[in-house]
Amino acid sequence: MFDNxxxxxxxxxxxxxxxxxxxxxxxxxxxHSYTHAGLLAASQGxxxxxPNGNLFVGWGAEVDRGRLLAGAPGExxxxxxxxxxxxxxxxxxxRIVATRFAVTALDAAGNTLGQSPQIAVSxx
Numbered sequence: 015m016f017d018n019x020x021x022x023x024x025x026x027x028x029x030x031x032x033x034x035x036x037x038x039x040x041x042x043x044x045x046h047s048y049t050h051a052g053l054l055a056a057s058q059g060x061x062x063x064x065p066n067g068n069l070f071v072g073w074g075a076e077v078d079r080g081r082l083l084a085g086a087p088g089e090x091x092x093x094x095x096x097x098x099x100x101x102x103x104x105x106x107x108x109r110i111v112a113t114r115f116a117v118t119a120l121d122a123a124g125n126t127l128g129q130s131p132q133i134a135v136s137x138x
Contacts, residue, residue, distance in 0.1 A: 016059040018074060028055040030071045078122040080104050083129075084112035091116055091132070 015033060019025025030048040035041075050073050059074030079098045083091035091114070097106040106117060114134055119127040 081118040082106040
């Protein structure tokens with residue numbers, strides 16, 4: 015179970031919880047708690063048990079801005095524009111002419127949170 019502990023903040027850190035369920039006695043006990051130093055996620059956290067029994071934790075870090083990448087097939091993508099997050103759908107504009115684009119989500123410290131697949135475009 016993922017406990018973001020925030021919105022409003024009621025915990026010092028977000029945490030992934032592994033719980034013991036006793037359905038006979040209707041009790042739940044904490045088996046283990048995992049935290050990430052300094053992280054209190056506003057939302058979007060998740061926990062998944064992997065086939066080998068390990069856990070994959072998505073900490074739900076907040077997107078601060080988007081970085082637009084552009085390039086040509088077979089070449090490295092380069093950052094061409096950045097825009098502050100302005101809601102669920104943020105526009106990142108550019109005048110760059112390219113055949114492939116992608117967007118990288120960045121947190122407030124500039125760390126990459128994720129990147130979209132490259133999208134091929136053609137000029138009309």
